[in-house]
Amino acid sequence: MPEFQNDPAQAAWKQGVMRGEIKLEEIDTQALTDRYGKLAINVAPVKAAAE
């Protein structure tokens, strides 16, 4: 999907961020630290899960 690969807006955004011209909000990521992400599934095999 070349329309995504050719993305000058992303390049300009990144350049702005790295130059300090675009300030990014500090977002609390504490709620987003689950090792397996929002799509977490409890998948430990029963037989193998002996701690």
Place this chain on the structure above:
Amino acid sequence: MKFGIFYELQLPRPWVAGDELRLYQNALSQMELADRLGYDHAWVVEHHFLEEYSHSPSPESFLAAASQRTQKIRLGHGILQLTTNHPARVAERVAVLDLLSNGRCEFGMGESASITELTPFGRDMETKKEVFEEAVAAIFPMFKDGGSEHHGKYFDIPLRNVVPKPVQKPHPPLWMACSQLPTIERAGRHGFGALGFQFVSADAAHAWVHAYYNAMTKRLTKLADYEINPNMALVSFFMCAKTDEEARARADGATFFQFALRFYGASQNRQRPAPGAVNMWDEYNKWKRDNPQAQEAALRGGLIGSPETIRRKLKRFQSSHIDQVILLNQAGKNSHEHICESLELFGRE
């Protein structure tokens, strides 16, 4: 936005003669196809002893083969383990791949997240971060002209000139594996590209992009003298087909990736069963039958569907300013034919 493809080289049981040969040859063919279609990166992991989950202990060999069958696609170590390899061997492998590929090497670094891998190499979960950071400090002087030496807690390397040197100067682009989401912030702080080997929603991606770039621009702490690589990549399940239903059916076993990752990675010091004691594919299928809703939820978040469905999902990732989506083609028992059709359909749309 760049598109990468990603290889754990998964081989769920049951195994029959010739499986590993087919796995490797098919993956090389897929890389050739991806190169012709204009995909940007191909990433290959390094893992040891992780039955079914990853049969890829020697990414430098695999990528060297790929370098002779491709023209443009960037060839990424995603990653090399700095805990289980000597720093000089890492620098040598990176330089040789860069030479063989005419400057297409990407240098991803990681620690390993499993005692299954670390223990045989004399490493442990408690010190692996220290070993990683010391290895970084040892490796980068090796890419410069002339000799270097390193005398530290884990590595004692006398003055030697590590040859050859990479084509890309001062070195290939640097990345760090982020198997745990908070490591994305750490990658930013050290100035490395972030290889986010996790599955996140577009909303979560937005938050992690902010954390990554804020760490890099406000709290940069380099571990050695190297060039920073501001780039954030996230992995996603991937299967593109003519209809959503067909794509969903073809990707049905893809969540084996998470299942096996959890088996090896969860609970840091858990002793795993002896090799061959667990048929992970069978266990996975039992889990899938018992948890249909969780299976559906996991697949729903991935880039699985018709071109139009995937396009719609990608727009959300694009708005979060992710630099690269790494498409997880080869997961579970996704077939070679379906992977190739998916790559073609997506690449030509």
